[in-house]
Amino acid sequence: MTDAIDLSTANEFIARHIGPRDADVASMLELLGYASLEAMIDSVIPESIKGSSVLQMTAGLSEADALAKIKAIAAKNQQFTSYIGQGYHGTHTPAPILRNLLENPAWYTAYTPYQPEISQGRLEALLNFQTLIIDLTGLPIANASLLDEATAAAEAMTFCKRLSKNKASNAFFASQHCHPQTLDVLRTRAEPLGIEVVVGDERSIDDASAYFGALLQYPASNGDIFDYRELVERFHAVGALVAVAADLLALTLLTPPGEFGADVAIGSAQRFGVPLGFGGPHAAYFATREAFKRDMPGRLVGVSVDRFGKPALRLAMQTREQHIRREKATSNICTAQVLLANIASMYAVYHGPQGLTRIAKRVHQLTAILAQGLSQLGYGVEQANFFDTLSIASGAQTAALHAKARAAGINLREIDAERLGLSLDETTTPAAVSALWAVFADGQSLPDFDALAASVAARLPQGLLRQSAILAHPVFNRYHSETELMRYLRKLADKDLALDRSMIPLGSCTMKLNATSEMIPVTWAEFGNLHPFAPSEQSQGYRQLTDELEAMLCAATGYDGVSLQPNAGSQGEYAGLLAIRAYHRSRGEEQRDICLIPQSAHGTNPATASMAGMRVVVTACDSLGNVDIEDLRAKAVEHKERLAALMITYPSTHGVFEEGIREICQIVHDNGGQVYIDGANMNAMVGLCAPGQFGGDVSHLNLHKTFCIPHGGGGPGVGPIGVKAHLIPFLPGHDKMARKEGAVSAAPYGSASILPITWMYISMMGGEGLKRASQLAILNANYIARRLEEHYPVLYTGSNSLVAHECILDLRPLKETSGISVDDVAKRLIDFGFHAPTMSFPVAGTLMIEPTESESKEELDRFCDAMIAIREEIRAVERGEVPADGSPLKNAPHTAAELAGEWNHGYSREQAVYPLASLVEAKYWPPVGRVDNVFGDRNLVCACPSIEAYQEA
Template sequence: MNKPFPLDTANEFVGRHIGPRAADTAAMLQQLGYDSLETLGASVIPDSIKDTSVLELTAGLGEAQALARLKAIAAQNQQFASHIGQGYYGTHTPAPILRNLLENPAWYTAYTPYQPEISQGRLEALLNFQTLISDLTGMEIANASLLDEATAAAEAMTFCQRLSKNKAAKAFFASQHCHPQTLDVLRTRAEPLGIEVVVGDERELTDVSLYFGALLQYPASNGDIFDYRALVERFHDAKALVAVAADLLALCLLTPPGEFGADVALGSAQRFGVPLGFGGPHAAYFATRDTFKRDMPGRLVGLSVDRHGKPALRLAMQTREQHIRREKATSNICTAQVLLANIASMYAVYHGPRGLTQIARRVHQLTVILAEGLRALDVTVEQQNFFDTLTLATGERTAQLHRQARDMRINLREVDAGRIGLSLDETTDRVAVERLWEVFAQPGQSLPNFDALASSATRLPQGLLRQSAILQHPVFNRYHSETELMRYLRKLSDKDLALDRAMIPLGSCTMKLNAASEMIPVTWPEFGNLHPFAPAEQSQGYRQLTDDLERMLCAATGYDAVSLQPNAGSQGEYAGLLAIRAYHQSRGDDQRDVCLIPSSAHGTNPATANMAGMRVVVVACDSRGNVDIADLRAKAEQHAAQLAALMITYPSTHGVFEEGIREICAIVHQHGGQVYIDGANMNAMVGLCAPGQFGGDVSHLNLHKTFCIPHGGGGPGVGPIGVKAHLAPFLPGHDRMERKDGAVCAAPFGSASILPITWMYISMMGGEGLRQASLMAILNANYIARRLEEHYPVLYTGGNGLVAHECILDLRPLKDSSGISVDDVAKRLIDFGFHAPTMSFPVAGTLMIEPTESESKEELDRFIDAMIAIREEIRAVENGELDSTDNPLTNAPHTAAELAGQWSHPYSREQAVYPGKTAVDSKYWPPVARVDNVYGDRNLVCSCPPMEAYQD
């Protein structure tokens, strides 16, 4: 009693991140026959790779301590007034959207809406986004977002190549008036595919027949507004397609691309309420003509009907083409930017057509006033027609003007040694305009009179003024008060099942806790208000953040260098293969273009290899799901002179630690290849083994999986790559970085504003906490596998009968004995209040389950009990107690409307909707019954239908 109390604050975070308590952990270990996590881990990790971890991180920080340290880092960023533009603009995120969507776990912890019955809310928000894009661009169909404007332009390039009827042409024309970062990404994407990108002035084009397609910017990056109607006709006459990168806010006032003949419209939705964030994440859009809908990259939300004929939304045509076409795929897109697309769609819902038009008119009028004032100050404005951007001929004064502006905490665009660019946006006001005049005024000059210039005539070209209406659907004309928007967002989120309601046991997807303390810094203005091309001295906080994070990820993986640029796992894969390709070319091994990929690989792997200009050779897997080493050796020998790489997922896609991984890597290296280890399953390895130490040359990491960035309903994602030292010179470059070539996305650090999430997670967990998390992920998966193995066969296990961090249940025998399919089980889980595990991947007719370390034993048991109860229902079908076609599984999920209506089923209402004890206290009611995907694909509707359709 007389001992002093401890003064150090304990790190409470590890215990809050990891679900099971000490007694629970002991009980689960006992179920498996192990006395400690260490002995379990020793039985799971193969001897050949034990002790390869190099995780040397300090002890974890407490939540308050970590937040304080990160706040000090953030304070190093300087928030200047940004007039840089170049595709990135200041915007106001409406407070009700910030509070009720961006900061709401019902929205940010949701998964991709592959199970539509539990995703109707976010699907409706995405349909709103598609409608917004279709309306503003004048196109017939739009997808539910891409990664950023530059990568959307790269997708447009390959889209044009695929669909153009000018098959003799091998070149793609890109206007010099496109944003420079877009041109850089185009060059990166084109080179492995053998596409020549010709950059020039579209006004001087003579022979358009040389090109299969073209990319134009509208308005131009320098501010000009060109009339492209005649040029588009010329390209069409030459059987080429035309893509137009268009500013959405400008399209509120200008003739949309779809009305002057463009085949594709693309761009960024960033200025619709999404902060600058040092470059991302921002939702890109891609819209095209209905004729091309089956070739459009990305995800597409469409309208269908449910089992009762009620309208229901779902992902149309399941547009993840890489899983179907694999090495013949033209895109490896897996992640969208759903959370950001939802913010942009709700920004449009909140402001409505009148509000958006008023914002656009105000921005333009301020730009007109600014331009007139600059001319009065004898500054040469190059544009006669413009929307929000000006280019000024400043000659010898240029450098001095930049210094003067920065002294006033203002950033202008550095065009070249004799010109300056500047852009205005929603956040610009009268004071900002007058301060810009002050920058450019020479000594003795009086500043212009703002009021006298306020009535200056528009500088939009009269022939290109928008005549068509926008956003006439009721959803954009109702929710303009905060009360209405708040309730609308609540109504949508109530339709969905996200991580805030129940565990999401998706194998390969790692739906773990996105802790509130990790999320808080995302909305700090010190991170949110920085332009990605701000001078380096103003972003020192981001520099420290990224340096810290690169060091942390090197420690976690055993690699020597990391690039944080890739803004999705698919982009990380692509960047990794580009690094391997460039390495071989640097050694004169240009012929090395064969990529070995196991047959079990995620579909993005062969799609990525195709995009990187490599030929895919498939390696067989054995009956236990492991790589067939004999087949690998034979194919490595066969292609020794051409072998570029092996792509392998570890632990395997089948959820086991393959014993032969070191031998596999050695075979590839022996024959001159490099080893790409897909880091999708790093959640089983951090602190236990490191891919960079047991044979990997490069890995991508899914920060939205292992490292706690939320899925956000299908995005944002971050997919950085780690490499060994010999590949470091070939990491993605950027015009703003030391290495200029090889940009894979628009901003130098990709989705920079969500990197603080991973910084917080690693800082709070510390080295030992991360190691414990990996062991707990393995324990939870094996606990589920052990308890369910007598009810459902576990398809693959390792040498000791254990799985890694996920397990695959084989439902194929049940289909044979009862007629009940994997779909029926997935939909029945909804009645129990659960999201289904991953269905039919990597093996058709199976469920892949990954519980993560964040789920408590109570939640694991609740899920296990649900799965056992479902097995009992299947058994009742098998023995005839339940009808083979009219039973709780084939009719699942059951809605409240069905319960209240006429009941004609041979089983009870109670069995239908309250199958488990816990469902009584916290029942989740799906808003629709099982959705008919085939009907939706045959009757494709991908924008908001009239309200009468819902009423009917």
């Protein structure tokens, strides 16, 4: 008799996601001294929080079944042609960019370029983005992107507040012609800071001195194009600063903000090849004047040199300023939208200046033809001058016109009961214009498209036509064939080290598998083509997806409600503290403004607390890295009447499960505060313990960490918050949701189009798989700690000498005995083909390692072998056999060009580039030597090098 065959659909995904095989797990447990995985985990998780998980141990779906289920959900979304505009436009993602960048793990699995030597490709793409923004806005410096246009506007507001010479004013003027969602986010961000946002018609301002700054929209949200030159001069005359939210495509034809005096230009790069995606993710931009460069929020790519004096790129100045300035930081933003900024930059590279201008002229001419035809049909177009957007006086017919449009599969913008709007875009065709006329014709003959096309003049204001050139740099004038672009993208990707090449052992950053099945739905038109403000009946697929995902995240965390709106972890922190603040105010306790934050906290925590209008009180940590409970108790009691919250990371930033977490939460609650548990380290807890059950009131979750959304070179991210029931009424609202106030992002569901990734991950893993992932994350970290502890001291451990999902290696003693620093070890790891672990956080001179559950035992051993080999090189220095300056560690990383040139080192070429035999088979060659950061900051260049320098190179 033959063995029975299982005929059910097999779910192999858990085993695909988790690296170690069963035999590997047994071997690793043997090294650690445990008979079973459950016994080891039982020794790691504190008694006080065992059994707190509410996650049901359900079985996951197979990859095929999960894809079929989400395909059925996607099919419930209706793909209308949306002319809603309001900052969101249809666009074509060029196929070679879709295939070679967006769908390419070499690009989407890369981490933030904090190690510049292994990030030269994505840094070059971001430098192209900055150059694109500088050229189009007419301002000399731009950052490497922000989260969305509304967030960028809010950053511009606080930027103006810091730098304005009109210190007497606490009011910020925002034009009524700005996009409504931008105004909503401005109000949210202004209120905790005591800033008054005054919304009005800029053409009616009597006293500019009443404001420290202003935000204008160009072109206006309703389509008008205003000449702001005289108004800007009036603001400047009283010491106020002016920010302009500008449409990038329009700027190919219109005078740029920098040329009419704007101090800041902000906006979205979405229409440069990034799908609508129900609102995100999309890269925002921020450009300003040279004098303000050190106050600019976000990341900035700069040009420097490597140790050979060759040009090399790296992140400049502002990088992770939160860790240095903490509550005095200018912003809590530590995530950009790198992957989307890179798509936009390559869109500009592919089309070039002529191509972008041609698209803009075509969109404008179709709008002019549409406007003339509507006039012939008897409708009043309210704009004399416009680029791509019109508002129509539609009177009593407005509701009927919307109904007729929707019957034809068309969405128009709802302005009010007697006016409607529409915006054309790159995807609009002559046939689409005729279809729009048909909506308005009401039995009349349609205008003659060809006749109007031959006769209609441009409707741009003559006095504001652009005179300056754009995108003259060779990078925007070469790669216009698919062959050239494909090779350019491959060349850049080959310069970088991403998760598709090797493990990225970054502590606190959780670089785990971004499975292909999770990624596939992201590029489906059913998710990509929806406008975020389309009528709700058209987005029922998204509604089901978000409802199910919110329930999944509640189950994983033990919370009662979730908001998916925050589109970064930093924004999730902010939304969580706003919920706490609003809760206290609802109870008549407006005075509660003290936020306790441990010394070890991630730098965004104090920066966020400051943005939320709270005062930070730092609590001590003990010698083991745990929160000093008695110091916390003393400060909670001291500030009892004003205590608003505690922000604490769990497991701790030091990589351990603190035994006293329940007691800590109880102390805060007993003194009237709420507990914010930073969810950065949820990868150690899912299925094992739940913050919403052991004392947390709110947590943000990094979906780009625990829940598999890829880092994309430093963004996209998603940072939803989970809350207990009493905080649900204070979750972020939006004009398009039941609760109208409190928006923290431009779109109601933030970066909605990447939520299918997390839905797929949780659906395929099931409760059993999620628990297994947490267990293996902890096992892998402890395996590395045990293998390396005789070579590098493990700085902190919990009970039974075990760590959580990450461990911190203390390299400070080695600096004393050898002169070798943590930087030297990080750069030497590049020669071994590894990204360095997190350096000097949370403790200077240390490495924080997080292997994740996705890495196999073979890869863990390869990393450990590299670290042990490096330790032997350090010992050679300690023994006096090699001078520190003559060690391969001080000269790392070693490039191919150096290998081929004159060799002046006291060690062999083979030791330099093949320190382990396994590297011969698959060697990563860094494109540059060690980058000189100091030189780059002293000689700041943040755009593509000049044409002369480019030609010389």
